[in-house]
Amino acid sequence: MAVMTYLEAIADGLREAMRADPSVVVLGEDVGVYGGVFKLTKGFLDEFGPARVIDTPISEAAIVGAAVGAALVGLRPVVEMQFADFISNAFTQMVNVAATSAYRAGGCVPMVVRAPCGAGTHGGPFHSQSIEGYFFHTPGLKIVMPSTPADAKGLMLAAIADPNPVLYLEHKALYRSQRGPVEAGLAFEPLGRAALRRAGTHLTVLTYGMMVHRCLEAAERAAAEGIETEVIDLRTLLPLDLETIAESAARTSRVLIVHEDRLRGGLGAEIAAHLGEHLFTSLDAPISRISAPDTPVPYAPPLETAYLPSVDRIFDGIARLARW
Amino acid sequence: MAVMTYLEAIADGLREAMRADPSVVVLGEDVGVYGGVFKLTKGFLDEFGPARVIDTPISEAAIVGAAVGAALVGLRPVVEMQFADFISNAFTQMVNVAATSAYRAGGCVPMVVRAPCGAGTHGGPFHSQSIEGYFFHTPGLKIVMPSTPADAKGLMLAAIADPNPVLYLEHKALYRSQRGPVEAGLAFEPLGRAALRRAGTHLTVLTYGMMVHRCLEAAERAAAEGIETEVIDLRTLLPLDLETIAESAARTSRVLIVHEDRLRGGLGAEIAAHLGEHLFTSLDAPISRISAPDTPVPYAPPLETAYLPSVDRIFDGIARLARW
Amino acid sequence: MTRAPRPPRAKAARTVSSTAPRKSGVVREFAPADLERLYHYMLLQRLAEERVVKLYQTGTIVGACFTGWGHEAVAVGAASTLGPDDVAATLHRDLGARLVLGMPLGYYFANFLGRSGSPTRGREGNLHIGGLGPRILLHTDFIGGNVPIAAGAALGFAVRKEPRVAMAFFGEGTLATGEFHEAANLAAVLRLPLVLVCWNNQFALSTPVAREVLGPLDVRMAGYGMPACSVDGNDVLAVYRAARDAVDRARGGGGPSFIEGRTMRVRGHSEADDAAYVPRALIEEGRRRDPVGRFARHLIESGALRAARLDDLRAQAQAEVDEAQAWAEASPPPDPAELERGVYCEATPWP
Amino acid sequence: MTRAPRPPRAKAARTVSSTAPRKSGVVREFAPADLERLYHYMLLQRLAEERVVKLYQTGTIVGACFTGWGHEAVAVGAASTLGPDDVAATLHRDLGARLVLGMPLGYYFANFLGRSGSPTRGREGNLHIGGLGPRILLHTDFIGGNVPIAAGAALGFAVRKEPRVAMAFFGEGTLATGEFHEAANLAAVLRLPLVLVCWNNQFALSTPVAREVLGPLDVRMAGYGMPACSVDGNDVLAVYRAARDAVDRARGGGGPSFIEGRTMRVRGHSEADDAAYVPRALIEEGRRRDPVGRFARHLIESGALRAARLDDLRAQAQAEVDEAQAWAEASPPPDPAELERGVYCEATPWP
């Protein structure tokens, strides 16, 4: 199996889909000639031509809206947001148009919106955000966020295959830092299934995105102190794999939720509320959450470092919970 | 004390503020000549003139953005969204510009965005939404939602007085259905304080907006069966009055959260997660949530009725929890 | 998703013998059957909306009630230039366009009445029907929001190199919106086969056009780099001619065009609005220029149709309205058990 | 909020004796001190950005690095027409405008270096400084998003009937955005005292202007119902004259105006971009038309300034850059304990 970076794996999935089906097209700002600001679609214009790799003006609302229209007439558009942050300009088309199409009129909108997100690259408040918290509340959308190259490709293919609008979150800090084996061809990774990254008996850590790697590191440290941590990578954030989550939580009876997104109204809130209500009698400790603080993402390295949940903080959370 | 409808009370608060300070202005679509689609600003144009009651083109993003700019040079703009649903067009200006101003640059943005929201008026998917779930996740914003005429006026005045951007949610179904005594003059109701609507010992119901009235009705029914329900009206949704909430929850040891907004990622999730973590040892039953389902708001009366949490559903939730 | 049976389709008026007394240019330019078809759909919109207003006034219809009174020529004239594979994004004054594109009139009543027989299964209200199979694109209440969708459909045709055209309908106030702007600009830059049809009815709710956008609309839109024109929106043939040129240009790879149809909103914004803010003179003048009556007179004077034939057509349209309403009323209200169904589309295997 | 002491202010070059050898129209139109001031700020932007590029290349500055190379004439020429109470919404190529409006150069370095001394206290990066007291409005990274804010400031002035003007700076790609459109249209309809200053540097990142918006920018903007013109954006005096007229008109109640300053982005979009997609010839031609060098030559040829004086000015500007950088480097990095402070403004009693 080929070894690829997270970024190469996303591109590989997208390329395979475009080779498999001429109705898959890419559109966004600077995706063609430039190959995208992260060079993810580099070479796509040459291979697929300007009719399928479409450079657009700076118009997020129209880009997403056009993807909806194109999907309605049979294309499978894959939109690139230059940075996830800018998707707020397309909020209406995302949550009110694309997401409600099936429910209101039975119209399928098979489209993917790629959103390079996350902090750690000194991008400041508008080039670093986690945006899942804004979309998780929306019926009709699906949201995925891979943490490994294999998932990056598999989930991209599954997102394109899905007949619903899918928000595909790719963490900028993982683009080149993550390398791993990736299957060739149409190697789908089905939506809606969490992945067990580490088996454990003392507590369950639920996480996704860049935090998966920090949680695994913290779990290793905890193991050195005799704490066996189970780490689950959610992968699909909407719809959540509640079955897998609940099974593990019931088994370990202790749950720590870790995400990079802000605390208030983040995914952790819904998961904690859900488990707290349905596993009330089987929990031996309060469900805890570790996340970024409720502030914008600061630019200066000392602030940005303090902003992101660290391995130390996660380790402390694990230790506290295990001893509870 | 004068008796007013909820709508009259909002208008009264706004009028008093405009009389007290010439820097308070109203802007939005059809707010002047027409007096707003709900006639809330009827007569304002005559009293305050076109310089302070400003009819704008259909441009939600520019309206909110202009309010930010006007606030930065010393005005206290009060924006009217014709319907809360359309605020998605101004999402960038709300969450990324207005809300982050203080944190990023220390710039105060004293502005209020009025959003007529809520279902029950056969408005369909785009004239009926609850939008707090989309904004609750945002640092730097405040969110209020009155349930009584007195609060409607008091919170409007406090929202205008606040140096931060405040999203003021007004429930369309309460506009003319709620009547009550309202103090004259600048009768402020401070932000950030929940209100005890009904004292009880067996369980705590946390709610806001139109659901306050349904919860009180359900609580009365429960009382007939010997269940003493405490009903707390959150009033300010951001920042939450966690003190009052936690005190009551700890005292009754049973919590039911009721809101009109959808379940997943709604306010109830954060409140349940917070209380579940901090009151773990003092809760005798799982924190339960009652809300609308995770779907758009349907139009047809039978569907819309089934969509909204009913007094029956709330009563059953109270009874179930009390017996748990 | 459970779907009620399709209601009867709007009948395109059958051809008349073209042995009319006098002949004129119009008769030479248009086949009598085409003229009848235009008139038929305009009349059908008018009569259907008259009926819905009655149902609203008697409380049978709840929520909001919009009509396209005075907009029939723009709706029918423009939509009639579309080919069988073309699509349109419609809005709240263009019922006639939906009918021309094949929407069964029963759907209109079923949607207003919130019945399961409507394509939205009662989930949407009043005119907010869309996603009607291939030809009528997903509806959105967001003013301006339907234009990116239409541009996207046009993009789809361009990508596939299909000789198809997308049309978007909207009012003049829509030109103020960011979504309209981004979509019109995108279409111009990418030379998409899109036709932008604007009914300028002088008001956006209570806001006069001069408070929405300054200057002539066609001049403004020409600045986007697309052919733009302004025609009498109460003259169905003028609209038809302008739209035909735009559709041909789009189909031929000439990119998007903009058409302003000048008209007047002769009723309130919705039936809940008495339009007290509109000078009476404007409304009366608008009524005098009523596109339906005017076209009827024109058909007779030009010798295209006999008065008796007009009466037949009215009777036939009236019957269609009765039939459509009956069909809708026979359709059951949606079952609350359906409330949570269909939030997602069911997976179709890909690729 | 703890704030570091203010850094030294950019020194406006002192007046020279106007006994220059030859006299020309320019000298008659502008006082020598004004010409020097224009040159001073253009040079200051250029030298400061050269320094920042060095710091970026050596890894001292992290994140993104943008410069306004070739945009100095638009930035300085337009901003110099503003009065002491006027405001501007700036963006990423207009450092000179911020300096003209009184931003201490030290803030620029402190923000790039993420130091607590910057007005953003290290929370924002690179050029994203804003909310600098009364004159420089809140910055936003969202292309197009600063125009509604500027329009709102202008609205505030109009409401208060204050003779003040708001100016917004942006590039040509910004014209494609919905926020720009809505704000420009709003300003036109409400006749707000707003001046829209567009540097057309031919590219929006990799996208040539013809793929962002079609047709001449000034023609398009005239369609919004506002006076619009296009000038040589590398000629600071041409920009100054156009902006002066627009500012006067705005102040006089004549509403908004649009000014296009034609120039060329002679470097990459950011310093991480080698601009391989830009024809070399375009860049070389842009370099030849470099506004700073060109203005220097013009000042000498017109007899406004002696060559020796230019050397003094350069030395003085270089010293200011050194001083500003030193001030910034002396400012401590933000304290992580500050991370969660200041999300809300502290209440000020009202009314």
Ligand SMILES: Cc1ncc(C[n+]2csc(CCOP(=O)(O)OP(=O)(O)O)c2C)c(N)n1
């Ligand atoms: C984004 C958005 N803002 C506001 C509204 C409320 N609204 C519905 S129709 C309308 C007026 C539209 O005017 P115009 O485009 O001229 O069409 P007309 O109703 O005059 O036919 C408004 C403001 C809306 N539907 N969408």
Ligand SMILES: Cc1ncc(C[n+]2csc(CCOP(=O)(O)OP(=O)(O)O)c2C)c(N)n1
């Ligand atoms: C809403 C939004 N979309 C995309 C971006 C990413 N971006 C930053 S600058 C830029 C190009 C802007 O082009 P132009 O307006 O011509 O200014 P220039 O950079 O050429 O000076 C883009 C696309 C952004 N900042 N905001």
Ligand SMILES: [Mg+2]
């Ligand atoms: Mg109109």
Ligand SMILES: [Mg+2]
């Ligand atoms: Mg540019």
